[in-house]
Amino acid sequence: QCPRCMQCDAKFDFLTRKHHCRRCGKCFCDKCCGQKVPLRRMCFVDPVRQCAECALVSHKEAEFYDKQLKVLLSGATFLVTLGDAEKPETMVCRLSGNQRYLLLEGDSRHEIEITRISAVQVLTEGFQAGEKDSHAYTSLLGSQPVSEGGNARATGMSLQYTAPGAEGTTQLKLTAGEDASASRRQSTAWLVAMHKATKLLYESRDQ
Structure with missing residues (x-):
C-alpha cells in the first residue's frame, strides 16, 4: 500500500x-x-x-x-598493452554484439567481461594515469568517482579487470595512434563513447 x-x-x-x-x-x-x-x-x-x-x-x-553504442560496436584501433607485456600490440577493440564483453583482436585475441572490470580511467592529452586531468572511476558498481577532469582530448584508456580463475587484477592500457588520420579520430570517438558508457553505468547502478 x-x-x-x-x-x-x-x-x-x-x-x-x-x-x-x-x-x-x-x-x-x-x-x-x-x-x-x-x-x-x-x-x-x-x-x-x-x-x-x-x-x-x-x-x-x-x-x-x-x-555512442554504435561507435562502441564498430570498434577502433589502439596500441594495447596487456598486463606486464614489454611491447604494445596493435589491436581492434570493440564491444561485443550482446554488450557483455570488450573484444580485443589482433595477432592475439582476448575477451574481457564487462562485469569483471573494476576500474576505468580515460587518459587525456598531456597527463599520465592518475594525474589531475583524467577521468577516473574506481568502480563501475559502487565506489564514488575519483575525478572528472576538463575537456582535454582523450588519448587512451587504462582499466583493471579480474580474469576468470585469477587471484589479482590485470591492467590493460589502450593508446590511440599519434597521427591525425581517420583512424585516430575513430579511436578518440571510441574513447569518448566508452567514457560516457562508464559514467552511465555508474549513474544508473542503483536504478
Missing part, C-alpha cells in the same frame, strides 16, 4: 491518482510522475511514465543507444 506520493507527499484520493514509475517502481502523483520517456534497457520502446529522477537517466540512456 502507498497512500501518499513519495516525492511531494500528496495524499492519493479520487482526484489525485496514484501512478507507478516504470523504472524505479515507486508511487507518485501525476505531477511528480508525468514524464514519458522510452526505457530500452527494460524493453519499453514506446515512451512510458517515469518520475523526474528516472526520466533524467533514461534520457541519457536514449542518447547513448542512439549515438
Whole structure:
C-alpha cells in the first residue's frame, strides 16, 4: 500500500491518482510522475511514465543507444598493452554484439567481461594515469568517482579487470595512434563513447 506520493507527499484520493514509475517502481502523483520517456534497457520502446529522477537517466540512456553504442560496436584501433607485456600490440577493440564483453583482436585475441572490470580511467592529452586531468572511476558498481577532469582530448584508456580463475587484477592500457588520420579520430570517438558508457553505468547502478 502507498497512500501518499513519495516525492511531494500528496495524499492519493479520487482526484489525485496514484501512478507507478516504470523504472524505479515507486508511487507518485501525476505531477511528480508525468514524464514519458522510452526505457530500452527494460524493453519499453514506446515512451512510458517515469518520475523526474528516472526520466533524467533514461534520457541519457536514449542518447547513448542512439549515438555512442554504435561507435562502441564498430570498434577502433589502439596500441594495447596487456598486463606486464614489454611491447604494445596493435589491436581492434570493440564491444561485443550482446554488450557483455570488450573484444580485443589482433595477432592475439582476448575477451574481457564487462562485469569483471573494476576500474576505468580515460587518459587525456598531456597527463599520465592518475594525474589531475583524467577521468577516473574506481568502480563501475559502487565506489564514488575519483575525478572528472576538463575537456582535454582523450588519448587512451587504462582499466583493471579480474580474469576468470585469477587471484589479482590485470591492467590493460589502450593508446590511440599519434597521427591525425581517420583512424585516430575513430579511436578518440571510441574513447569518448566508452567514457560516457562508464559514467552511465555508474549513474544508473542503483536504478
